[in-house]
Amino acid sequence: MVCKLSTRLMNICVSSLCKLQQLEKAESIIIDAIRLGTLPDVVTYNTLVAAYCRFVDLDSGYLILNRMKEAKITPNVITYNSLLAGASKELSLSKCLKLLNEMDKIGISPDVWSYNTLMHCFFRLGKPEEAQKIFQDNIFNKLSPSSTTFNTIFTGLCKNGYTHNALTLFRSLQRNGIFTPELITYNILIDGLCKSGQLRAARSILKELGQSGLEPNASTYTTVMKYCFRSKKFEEGIEVFHEMKKNGYTYDAFPYCTVSSAFAKTGKLKDAYKFFELMTKKGIEKDIVSYNILVNMYCIEGRLDKVDDLLLEIEESGLKCDQYTHTTLVDGLCRIGNIDGALEHLKYMDTLGFDSNLVAYNCMVDRLCKVGCSNTALEIYEKMEEKDSITYTSIVHNLCKERNFLTASKVLLACLNRGMRVLRGTQRVVVKGLQSSGLYSEARKVQAKIRLARIID
DNA sequence: ATAGGGTTAG
Numbered sequence: 001m002v003c004k005l006s007t008r009l010m011n012i013c014v015s016s017l018c019k020l021q022q023l024e025k026a027e028s029i030i031i032d033a034i035r036l037g038t039l040p041d042v043v044t045y046n047t048l049v050a051a052y053c054r055f056v057d058l059d060s061g062y063l064i065l066n067r068m069k070e071a072k073i074t075p076n077v078i079t080y081n082s083l084l085a086g087a088s089k090e091l092s093l094s095k096c097l098k099l100l101n102e103m104d105k106i107g108i109s110p111d112v113w114s115y116n117t118l119m120h121c122f123f124r125l126g127k128p129e130e131a132q133k134i135f136q137d138n139i140f141n142k143l144s145p146s147s148t149t150f151n152t153i154f155t156g157l158c159k160n161g162y163t164h165n166a167l168t169l170f171r172s173l174q175r176n177g178i179f180t181p182e183l184i185t186y187n188i189l190i191d192g193l194c195k196s197g198q199l200r201a202a203r204s205i206l207k208e209l210g211q212s213g214l215e216p217n218a219s220t221y222t223t224v225m226k227y228c229f230r231s232k233k234f235e236e237g238i239e240v241f242h243e244m245k246k247n248g249y250t251y252d253a254f255p256y257c258t259v260s261s262a263f264a265k266t267g268k269l270k271d272a273y274k275f276f277e278l279m280t281k282k283g284i285e286k287d288i289v290s291y292n293i294l295v296n297m298y299c300i301e302g303r304l305d306k307v308d309d310l311l312l313e314i315e316e317s318g319l320k321c322d323q324y325t326h327t328t329l330v331d332g333l334c335r336i337g338n339i340d341g342a343l344e345h346l347k348y349m350d351t352l353g354f355d356s357n358l359v360a361y362n363c364m365v366d367r368l369c370k371v372g373c374s375n376t377a378l379e380i381y382e383k384m385e386e387k388d389s390i391t392y393t394s395i396v397h398n399l400c401k402e403r404n405f406l407t408a409s410k411v412l413l414a415c416l417n418r419g420m421r422v423l424r425g426t427q428r429v430v431v432k433g434l435q436s437s438g439l440y441s442e443a444r445k446v447q448a449k450i451r452l453a454r455i456i457d
Numbered sequence: 458a459t460a461g462g463g464t465t466a467g
Contacts, residue, residue: 050458081458088459116459151460187461222462257463264464292464327465362466394467423467 006038014044018051026051040071046078053086058095061086077103081113088121096121112143116152123156131156150179151188158192166192167201183214187223194227202227218249222258229262237262253279253290261293264300272297288314292324299332307332326352327360334367342367358386362394369398378407389415393422396430405433409446416453 010033017026026048030040045068053061061083068075080103087095096118103110110118115138122131135153139145150173157166170189173179186209193202206224209216216224221244228237241259244250256279263272276294280286286294291314298306307329314321326349333342346364349357361384368377374395381387381395392415399408408430415422427450434443 046458053458078458083458085459113459118459120459146459148460153460155460182460184461189461191462217462219462224462226462252463254463259463261464287463289464294464296464322464324464329465331465359466364466366467388466390467392467397467426467 006033006036007041007044010038010040011043011047015047018047021051021055023048023051023055040073042068042073042076042079045071045073046076046082049079050082050085053082053089058083058086058090058092075106075108077108077111077114080108081111081117084114084117088117088124091121091125093121093125110138112139112146112149115139115143116146116148119149120152120156123152123160126160128156128160128162147179147182147185151182151184154185154188154192158188158195161196163192163196163198181208181212183209183217183220186212186214187217187219190220190227191223194223194230199227199231218244218252218254221247221249222254225255226258226262229258232266234262234266250282251284253284253287256284257290257293261296264293264297267300269297269301286317288319288322288325291319292322292328295325295332296328299328299335302332302336304332304336304338323349323354323357323359326354327357327363330360331363331367334363334371337371339368339371339373356386358384358388358391361386362388362390365391366394366398369395372402374398374402374404381411387418387420389420389422392420393426396422397426400426400429400433403433403437405430405437406439406442409434409439409442412446413449416449419456421453421457 010029013029014026017023017029030044034040045064049061049064049068052064065075065079065083068079080099084096084099087099100110100114100118103114115134119131119134119139122128122134131153135145135149139149154166154170157163157169166189170181170185174181186205189205190202190209193199193205209220221240225237225240225244228234228240237259241250241255244255249255256275259275260272263269263275276290276297279290291310295307295310298304298310311321311325314325326345330342330345330349333339333345342364346357346360349360361380365377365380368374368380377395377398381391384391392411395411396408396415399405399411412422412427412430431443431447431450434440434446
């Protein structure tokens with residue numbers, strides 16, 4: 001009895017330390033406990049596996065699993081779900097499948113939790129059909145969906161451009177009484193609708209949240225605030241900020257970053273700095289996202305020397321520059337006219353092994369066109385493996401501006417052929433431009449393609 | 458043990 005109690009106490013200590021990311025301390029508690037005759041159990045090891053997967057990586061989680069086996073403690077489904085979360089965090093489908101395989105071999109059946117995690121991984125990899133298959137085959141047919149299942153689906157649909165489907169599903173589940181929305185559900189939908197520009201629908205979901213009796217939290221406020229800034233309602237956005245502050249929700253960098261970046265984007269640098277300062281004064285540590293916003297502010301002002309200092313500061317504080325930092329830098333170099341420097345930095349980015357440098361390439365292409373180097377822009381465009389509608393819009397728009405309608409129409413056709421779209425206004429400019437240059441057959445070709453594309457949509 | 462808010466480009 002005494003021994004059991006102390007194992008439980010040890011587990012509480014270990015869990016608390018893990019939550020604070022003090023993994024080494026947690027381990028030393030365990031070592032001390034063992035010395036005093038208290039043995040770790042499955043809960044102790046599961047806590048460690050979860051913490052290592054979450055805060056370090058999957059490999060370190062596996063090391064704990066091995067220690068667990070050496071200690072003759074049998075892992076259970078919770079152990080494997082934590083490992084699955086680790087694999088999913090690394091977006092490694094093969095590692096997820098390997099874990100499921102291992103589970104099968106030792107006779108542990110995956111539960112809803114396992115499949116929710118797997119579904120989330122598929123969604124994050126941009127494979128909504130596969131995620132849906134997991135739902136259909138494994139959750140719906142064999143088990144029973146949990147509220148997290150639905151919330152994961154809503155998030156996944158929104159993030160993959162199916163906000164409309166998310167909303168339809170939400171309504172249908174609600175109507176049939178299958179699912180009672182939670183605060184997190186409202187947060188997901190409001191954010192998704194805002195991001196896809198469906199501000200009216202977002203407002204109506206927000207209204208429903210107000211009537212639901214649920215209390216909005218920091219996520220809700222940040223989302224709504226961003227929505228205000230997106231629709232250029234700056235005063236309303238700031239009001240939301242003050243309400244957040246009043247209610248004690250300005251405890252982390254999120255709200256400050258939201259305000260600062262919104263101001264920076266619209267050229268209100270003074271206000272942007274003001275809110276950033278407020279965060280620093282409150283003693284909130286800067287993370288990489290906060291630094292990225294600051295880097296962007298300096299770039300907008302062309303203070304690249306200041307950016308150098310910041311990059312140093314980032315490294316010194318043990319943080320790592322990410323895709324955003326480098327992309328912002330590429331754009332910043334372009335802004336001050338250092339195209340060669342930007343090109344060089346872009347090349348450097350390619351060596352860093354990010355999963356995509358599309359945004360940086362898009363910046364580069366657009367800026368090159370704008371400074372009259374559309375030939376270089378086109379060369380890069382040809383070489384780009386990944387392109388999106390922004391790539392095409394940028395090129396087409398800029399080529400039209402320099403009245404190179406023929407090339408613009410070729411790029412537009414390539415875009416439509418690949419199932420992507422540019423802004424309607426940009427399409428019109430191409431057709432009109434071709435016509436005014438006497439290129440009637442080309443104009444007809446483009447028009448026909450545009451019409452066809454519209455039908456397909 | 459899984460799900461939600463902040464940063465880059467047209």
